[in-house]
Amino acid sequence: MWKDLIRELYEDAEFAPAASDTEIDQVEGRLDQTVPNELRDLLRHANGVHAEWGAGLVWSVKEIIDLNTQFRHDAEIAELYMSFEQLMFFGDNGGGDQFAYVRLPSGQNTGVYVWDHETDDRKWVASSLTDYLQRRAGTEGDGWFR
Template structure:
């Protein structure tokens, strides 16, 4: 289902190999947050998707761990930005802005958010991973979420 949807939306989509449940569980172990079910399902079909001239439509398990760890531990980021602990970044626009889930123990944190690297704004942009993929594909240019 995921690959079919992505192929339909993105002509240049490049898929990674399937991620195992053990690999996906490493995200939870390293970040201390549950991986959203829809992201877990996508990663089981493809461990990351590149599209739109190489931007990280959905990162691999390794990149999710690496990027989130870097953002949370970087001393300079801690001085410049609000904390990133409640976010789980999973993709980017190729120009510095990142897409994330908010991982709070709340019913009100559904959907996909964007973090703007210039303003530190964090705003809702899509109701689900499917919605994110569709909105991103339908937009002209890389600022569809602004």
């Protein structure tokens, strides 16, 4: 389902081989945050998807762990921005802005948010991973999330 949807939306989509549940569980262990079911399901089909000239449409398990860890623990980043502990970044636009889920105490998924690297603004942009993929592929170009 995920690959078919993404291929319909992005001509240049490149899929990495699927991730195992054990690999995906490493995200939860390292970030102390539940991987949303829809992201887990996509990662089971493709451990990362790149499109739009190499932008990280959906990062691999390794990228999710490494980049979230960097954002959460880098001293220089901490001086510039609010805490990232409540976010789980999973993709980027290739220009510095990142897409994330927000951790809620209930574990409920409230959709996808964008973090603007210039303003530190965090804003809701899509109701689900499917909605994010569709909106991002829309005709609004790079500014679709603004």
